[in-house]
Amino acid sequence: MDLTLVTKISEYEWKIDKRGPMHVPAIIYGDEQLLIEMDNKVAEQISHVAALPGIVGSAHAMPDAHWGYGFPIGGVAAFDPEIGGVVSAGGVGFDISCGVRTLLTGISLDEFIPYKERIADALFYAIPAGVGSHGKIHLNPAQMDAMLSGGAVWAVHQGYGTKKDLERIELRGQAQGACPEYVSNHAKERQKGEMGTLGSGNHYLEIQVIEEVYDQNIANAFGLNQGEIVVSIHCGSRGLGHQVASEYSKKMLIAAHENGIDLQDRELACAPLRSQTGKEYLGAMHAAINCALANRQILTHLTRQVFGDLLPSADLTLLYDVSHNTCQEEEHTVDSHRKKLFVHRKGATRAFGPGHPELCTDLQHVGQPVLIGGTMGTASHILAGSKKNKAFSSACHGAGRSMSRTQATREWQGKDVRNKLEAKGISIRCKSFRGIAEEAPGAYKNVNAVVAATHNAELATEVAKLKPIACVKG
Numbered sequence: 277m278d279l280t281l282v283t284k285i286s287e288y289e290w291k292i293d294k295r296g297p298m299h300v301p302a303i304i305y306g307d308e309q310l311l312i313e314m315d316n317k318v319a320e321q322i323s324h325v326a327a328l329p330g331i332v333g334s335a336h337a338m339p340d341a342h343w344g345y346g347f348p349i350g351g352v353a354a355f356d357p358e359i360g361g362v363v364s365a366g367g368v369g370f371d372i373s374c375g376v377r378t379l380l381t382g383i384s385l386d387e388f389i390p391y392k393e394r395i396a397d398a399l400f401y402a403i404p405a406g407v408g409s410h411g412k413i414h415l416n417p418a419q420m421d422a423m424l425s426g427g428a429v430w431a432v433h434q435g436y437g438t439k440k441d442l443e444r445i446e447l448r449g450q451a452q453g454a455c456p457e458y459v460s461n462h463a464k465e466r467q468k469g470e471m472g473t474l475g476s477g478n479h480y481l482e483i484q485v486i487e488e489v490y491d492q493n494i495a496n497a498f499g500l501n502q503g504e505i506v507v508s509i510h511c512g513s514r515g516l517g518h519q520v521a522s523e524y525s526k527k528m529l530i531a532a533h534e535n536g537i538d539l540q541d542r543e544l545a546c547a548p549l550r551s552q553t554g555k556e557y558l559g560a561m562h563a564a565i566n567c568a569l570a571n572r573q574i575l576t577h578l579t580r581q582v583f584g585d586l587l588p589s590a591d592l593t594l595l596y597d598v599s600h601n602t603c604q605e606e607e608h609t610v611d612s613h614r615k616k617l618f619v620h621r622k623g624a625t626r627a628f629g630p631g632h633p634e635l636c637t638d639l640q641h642v643g644q645p646v647l648i649g650g651t652m653g654t655a656s657h658i659l660a661g662s663k664k665n666k667a668f669s670s671a672c673h674g675a676g677r678s679m680s681r682t683q684a685t686r687e688w689q690g691k692d693v694r695n696k697l698e699a700k701g702i703s704i705r706c707k708s709f710r711g712i713a714e715e716a717p718g719a720y721k722n723v724n725a726v727v728a729a730t731h732n733a734e735l736a737t738e739v740a741k742l743k744p745i746a747c748v749k750g
Contacts, residue, residue: 278319282311285303286733287732289304289305289733292319292322292323299327301326301335302322302325302326303667304319304322304341305735307729310721314341317343318341318342318348318350321347322347324540324541325346325351325353326353328353328355328364329355329359330359330362330548330549331361332359333354335352336353336667336670337350338350338351338672339676339733340623340673340675344622344623345370346364349623350623351622352619352668354619355620357550358615361549361617363547363549364528364544365521366525366545367544367603367620367622369521369601369622369623371513372520372521372602373451373513373565373601374511374599375510375572375600376510376647377572377594378506378595378596378645379580379593380499380506381507383505385503388483388587391587392746395583396746399579399746399748400705402581403748405481405706409474409707411574415467415471416468420467421456423570424563426450427450427451427454427573428597429448429450431569436576437576437580441576446569446596446598446626449597451562453559455563458559459560462519463519463523463560466515466518466519467515467516470514472575474575474750475511476749477681479511479512479750480652480748481507481509481575481748482746482748483746484506484745485503485504485745486500486503486504486506486741490738491737491738491739493642494642495740497642498595498740500658506742507579508649510649511575512601513565513568514568517568520560525545526545527547528546528557529542530553531553561603565602579592580592595658596644598625598646599625601621601623602620604621604626606619621670623673625647625673626669627646627660627670627736628665629663648671648727650674651717651723653716654723654744655723655724655742655743656723657723657741659731662735664734667735670735672729674726675720675722684718688718689709691709694709697717697747701745702745703746704749705748706750707749712749
């Protein structure tokens with residue numbers, strides 16, 4: 277990014293002043309090197325977001341921000357329905373409620389290593405992965421609507437996990453306001469065989485070791501012990517979420533025109549929150565959130581079955597599950613006034629700080645776990661929500677791509693990437709070598725730098741660093 281486009285506020289905050297059609301300023305987080313490595317498109321897109329009707333406070337871009345559809349990936353913005361605020365499908369993203377959940381095992385790396393290859397094989401066999409993958413669960417229309425209404429709560433009632441899990445899931449495992457009737461039959465058709473599947477792209481199921489602890493007090497509250505194994509699952513709403521986003525992006529173009537909204541970019545298609553299109557999208561989007569929450573709950577059940585068969589001493593307690601492609605109604609303070617706002621987080625993670633009423637009792641004193649995925653060959657991180665509640669209580673979501681998937685396949689051969697990772701002790705199971713090439717660690721930013729910037733900008737607090745041991749991908 278050309279640094280003349282921004283004004284430096286601090287070592288980790290940069291401002292784009294309100295100008296032209298912008299209703300509010302924009303804030304970009306990151307150190308100078310991260311900003312230099314960002315495309316100018318990030319500044320352009322977040323400025324366009326700041327020009328949408330009813331936006332309040334500031335538009336924000338996280339340290340892992342990069343170009344996306346409409347909103348930059350890593351974009352955060354809040355809208356007030358009382359002043360004509362809008363909802364944008366591009367501000368949520370196509371993989372609605374893509375997110376991460378992390379499971380504790382309570383076993384050490386030394387205990388796990390003798391089982392590593394067998395468990396990696398068993399997980400790859402038990403969990404369908406890849407483009408268009410289908411599992412053993414097939415939902416009829418009534419079951420589909422029940423799942424879209426119930427989310428992880430529905431999954432638990434079907435025997436996939438326990439009620440205890442729900443306390444450690446964002447929204448307690450169920451997005452309220454879901455309206456399956458606003459999800460098209462085509463979207464439901466795409467999903468009926470995809471429950472309990474991992475998908476493709478940057479989605480994964482990864483076994484990791486807690487390599488380093490930065491904040492022992494919070495780590496103790498989270499149940500994180502250096503040298504122990506955890507399992508992280510990263511996936512979303514599969515074909516259904518993508519279909520919902522595609523269909524409503526088209527509807528919102530029409531709605532924006534009908535409501536006289538002057539879009540800086542047609543990919544920022546939106547509808548007033550209180551319009552019929554806006555209400556229908558929110559209902560469908562919340563149904564897609566429930567789809568993702570149910571999917572990750574089923575994947576957790578399948579993972580527990582594998583460990584139960586091969587390494588029954590592993591506990592697999594859920595630490596937390598949090599999404600990073602959503603729009604949620606939340607209370608936040610803007611200009612000294614407490615307001616109910618609709619917060620878009622696209623490639624950004626909710627990061628509620630200590631004392632937030634939505635957190636379960638045993639996390640109240642330390643804040644929400646913030647789960648940050650890395651790549652197959654680099655660290656992932658666990659942070660905690662900050663007391664500062666910056667950027668509407670939001671943080672980064674991962675490393676952030678530094679090149680496209682097409683560029684990555686030109687740069688690397690999947691087989692070579694796999695061999696290099698295996699030589700480093702990271703077992704890889706994947707459906708295709710192309711998928712490995714697309715997700716090569718070199719195609720991403722330095723996740724450690726992204727997390728350090730997130731911590732130093734006081735968006736969230738570093739707690740622990742995780743090293744990959746085995747990874748299952750589509």
